[in-house]
Amino acid sequence: MGTILLGLFIFVTLINLIYFFSFFSFATAGSKSKLHPEVPVSVIICAKNEAENLQNFLPAILEQDYPEFEVIVINDASSDNTLEIIEEFQKSDPRIKIVDVQNNEAFWANKKYALTLGIKKARNEHLLFTDADCAPQSKNWIREMSSNFQPGTSIILGYGGYFNHSGSLLNKLIRFETLLTAIQYFSYARLGSPYMGVGRNLAYTSTQFYELKGFANHLHLRSGDDDLFVNEASNSSNTAICFNPQAITRSVPKNNFSEWFNQKRRHVSVATHYKPKHKFLLGTFYIFRVLFWILLALLLVLQVYPQIVLGILGFKLITEAFVYFKSAKKLNETDVVWFFPFFDLFLIFLQMAIFISNLISKPKHWK
Template sequence: MGTILLVFFIFVSLVNLIYFFSFFSFSTSGLKNKLHPELPVSVIICAKNEEENLKNFLPSILEQNYPEFEVIVINDASSDNTLEVIEEFQKIDPRIRIVDVQNNEAFWANKKYALTLGIKKAKNQHLLFTDADCAPQSKNWIKEMSRNFQPGNTIVLGYGGYFQHSGSFLNKLIRFETLLTAIQYFSYARLGSPYMGVGRNLAYTSSQFYELKGFANHLHLRSGDDDLFVNEAATAENTAICFHPDSITRSVPKNNFSEWFHQKKRHVSVAGNYKTKHKILLSAFYIFRVLFWLLFAALLILQVYPKIALSILGIKLITEAFVYFKAADKLNEKDVVWLFPFLDLFLIFLQLVIFISNLISKPKHWK
């Protein structure tokens, strides 16, 4: 029995290692010099009750070092002074264009409806998306993201991180989970199977949007304007990734666990609509992580080949540390990876709780 348990543990460990070896495709990749034609760009921001965030972060968009761009700010039926704030900015900077969305009974609280109206308003073919609570970390954000619209590329996946709050475990957990997600979607894209992007930092062409008939195939779902669109539209041939330090955006993280938990519930509920191959790969990644720790604990408790189990754990942690530290260095998240074994375990447990919670009750609104 002990030998069978060990053999199963070794098999599970190998699968875990294969996943992280595949992540080398991103963690060890370097930046490539690319021609920059400086294409006209439309930056699109969807704002719902975001008056304070717009005051804080919209200036960082307007200060971009880029020759030709417009900023389309969508007021998605806000109940605060979001519209008034946008109008004040427009008086100062004519590059701002406003889309004022009223509640529509057929599309109540549907961000995709608001985004569609904003995309239709855009005068430029190349669209760059971010959120109202996001700030580019450089004045060259538009330049670096749009640089990746090389011939044939219609989708650019960027990194949208979160601001650091020192001393907060929740902040480190949020940023570690964001880092792990980025490692996955960047690596899959590098390997020719892009499956998602984040709306905090995502670009695609209007022709790609209209070719896919926008969000039509998942308009009935409240979430997924970013990852479901990418999952449906992205291919090995039309997708580029951008992780240049100047291309990073950062957002305001949730400041309490309950809000973040409900945000993750919404994100996880959407993943069930990914392509089958991506659902299998992502599910297997989670299942084999769970199995590893369960089998490792069983071998130690039963005192079955404990030295071998600890040696395999060491190999696993060294491999993962290499991936995390290299990726964190690229994305400026180095302070969170020192705790990665503990954060990883916590995430595994949390994802199980989220899965069970979504079986009981699924979120319906984006805000």
């Protein structure tokens, strides 16, 4: 019995290592310099009750070092003074265009509806998306992201991280989960199978949007304006990734576990609508992570070849540490790497809790 368990443990470990070996494609990737065509860009921000964040972060968008861009700010039926704040900015900067969305019965609280109106307002072909609580980490954010619009490329996946609140364990957990997600979608894209992007830092062309009929195929879903669109529209030839440090955006993380848990519930609910191959790959990755820890605990409790088991654990952790550290270094997240075995285990149980919660009740709308 012990030999069978050990054999199963070795098999499960190999599957885990295959995934992390595939993540080497991003971890070891170099950032290639590209020509900067400096195409006109429309930056699109959807804001719902974001008055304070717009005051704090909109100036960083307007201060971008780029020759030709407009900023379309969508007031998505806010109940605070978001619209008034946008209008004040517009008075001093004509590059700001306002889309004021009123609630209607058919599309109440639907971010995709608001974004569609914003995209229709854009006068430029090349669209760059971020959120109202996001700030580019350099004045070259537009330049670095838009430089990836090479011939044949219509979708750019960027990195949208979170601000570092030192001393907060929750902050480190949130940033680690964001790092792991980025490692996955960047790696899959480099391997020719892009499956998602994040709306905090995402670019695509209006032609691509209209060819796909926008968000029509998932307009009924509360979330997924970013990852479902990318999952449907992207392929090995039309998608590029951008992880240049100057192209990173960072946003305000949730400051309590309950809010973050609800945010993750919305994200996970969307993943059930991915293409079958992506659901299989992501589901297998999760299942074999769970199996690894279960078998590890069982083998150690039963004292089945403990030296071999601990040796396998050590090799797996060293491999994962290499991937996490190399990736985190690219994305300026190295301080979260030291906690990865604990965070990895915690996220497994968290995702299980999210699955159960989503079976009991559906997540609420985006805000």
